[in-house]
Amino acid sequence: MTYCLGIVTRDGLVLASDRRTNAGLDQVNKVRKMHILERPGERVFTLLTAGSLSCTQSIVTLLQQDFEAGRGMAAADTFYEAVREVGRRVREVAELDREALERDNFTFNVSIIVGGQIRNQPHELYMVYPQGNPLRAAEECPFLQIGEVKYGRPILDRGVRFEKTTLTDAAKYALISIDSTMRSNLTVGPPIDMWVYHKDRLEMRQVRVFEEGDTELISIRQEWERHLRQAVQALPAIRFLEEADGND
């Protein structure tokens, strides 16, 4: 499995992903699922991929070849068009591989998160479905997730707001969301890749890898659990009708 997420706020973007990949529980590897396409000062895209590694590799390879040759996402006039290029490559690889996969009961289940910016345009966050169609993150729900999405969702639902969440805090939310997922699902695991993008910078800059045993990751996890327990203790006790009848 995999867990990737993107957060968009007024000030920029945070994208993060784990590196665990597995075919069953006994064939576990580490593979980077974050891919950066960049022309500093002009445009920057970060892609996060979930699903069959064989298929996502093909898609990213085709997009990178295009980008380096000045085609595809490098030539798109708008962010929307760039995301459509991703969808076009998703469909192309589906055309190549889907039938053979389905014959052996595998599904073509590739999902891709795309965040970034083209100069003089807003920063944007999208996901591309296995069918190649794009979905844009909205201010009302300023995050997108792919892969093992459920465990990491509650903290994002409760905390992240487009207008009010700073990028510094958005990075913490992303890390907590991934840490919650790792804790509850063995097939998501470190290293974690994180990219924080301040709008209008138009280059990657703030990239961070948290290895297994990263002291900052461990310290944030411990601090977070301590804060959570304190927060629960600080909540008022739930009242029951029968409370009045004794202290036992």
Add this chain to the structure above:
Amino acid sequence: MTYCLGIVTRDGLVLASDRRTNAGLDQVNKVRKMHILERPGERVFTLLTAGSLSCTQSIVTLLQQDFEAGRGMAAADTFYEAVREVGRRVREVAELDREALERDNFTFNVSIIVGGQIRNQPHELYMVYPQGNPLRAAEECPFLQIGEVKYGRPILDRGVRFEKTTLTDAAKYALISIDSTMRSNLTVGPPIDMWVYHKDRLEMRQVRVFEEGDTELISIRQEWERHLRQAVQALPAIRFLEEADGND
């Protein structure tokens, strides 16, 4: 869908469940999934049910008939035997209905949480699988969930500890866990039933229903979100190598 959970601590039990039931998104009803079987001073059992309402109703009806007649869970010598009675009725209803369900591509997916105590024995928490076999909660993982379990799990993973969590706090964890699930999944919804059991009391006593719009539920939700955001702000900022080069 449904979400039910049970927490066991040194001091007792907390069981909670939502009341939403649906066949698709357009046939939504409210049904109580918490069932109490009680002989005050002698034994008390609370059952939470998830899965096809038709099947769980049959199982609970059979168990209640037995209990009232002094058989089944009323006659079991140990909590383990009482839970085996639940499993026996699960298998009986599976025998009756499973084939017809599967012919039309429904699965027999009944799960049941059982918490309670028999006099002079420890308080216990189990779940019974659709196949009728029982699983006991352990001190290392002192909670059990059935139904839509993922969204509500992270807070339990982080917070609940058998030895250290008070029953007062366990009730808050249960409510937050259900509230997180309701927030992320429309097919789980109020009213919420909650039972808090102090060990050795051997009667139900603390039962509480949170209706839609319950002011205490809303206030706990708001307080919780405020605390979470403060906790995130209080965490140290994540450091990036490139931070040193400017304040932009």
